[in-house]
Amino acid sequence: MTDEQHDKVAEIIKSTRIAMMTQADATGRLVSRPMATQDVDFTGTVWFIAERDTEKVRDLQANPQVNLAYAGDGSWVSLSGTARVVDDRAKLEELWGTFTGAWMEGGPDNPDNILIEVTGDTAEYWDAPGGGKVVQLVNLVKSAVTGKRVEGDNETVDL
Template sequence: MTYIEDDNGEVWDLAQKIGFCMLTTQSGADLKARPMSAYIERVENALYFLTDVKSHKDDEVARHPNVCLAFADTKKQKYVSISGVAEVQNDREKIRDLWSTPAKAWWDSPDDPSIRILKVTPSSAEYWDSPGTVISYIKMVAAAVTSAKPDMGENAKVRM
């Protein structure tokens, strides 16, 4: 597998713009995905999520810390898949720093003792940045008619 070493800025930009992702963890022999609101900290090389201690993600991460984050903006045809290592933290100051409107849907305040931080340190990523749904559709139709492969935009594997 060939990786681009210096293109992780595009990964961070797309993840930041999309904001929500599907977090995939391992639960026994099964993989389990659920939607999460991401807090991007490019300077720290980390993505943070607020989670509840009762959600069992902490148990899953303790046993199998490798996770996958899948970001998708289907309207704009932009996708990012980030692989990394997760850890659960109980840093109350960081929880207050990350506290925002999405968190208010789940907890009354950042002082709720059941809130935990899920920190993901990325190791690699892949992104797809297409020109948009209508243009992509036109390119696919043109390629089908001409038997050529369509240029669907940028795709790169990136070491984080």
């Protein structure tokens, strides 16, 4: 994988921030939940904050395989990897912010607040030319008129 591909995946994740995390529940059924990305240290690791006593965390401990889907303004990333629950107060304090405090109780000192670390194995990204909704609409109309598909970047990246 090139540095450019790595940087592109990190850029899309950082600009999007909210991921849909898909995982298997206790019955093996796939479920997706929105998660706010706290940090991307892009060696392929993404961090989230969650509450320990939840189905999501229990399911991750039983089956740590996940997919994170990010959909932004003309760009998308699908990152597949392995999740693990991390009990690290210092890292939790480092990542805690006002947004987190609005959704979770007790701050980083609450023992029920934990970290989820997702280590990516592969990522696939799509990047529409020019990005933005207006550009996407223009490309859609251009495609309809010319009969040619819209070209964009689509790359699969091993992490």
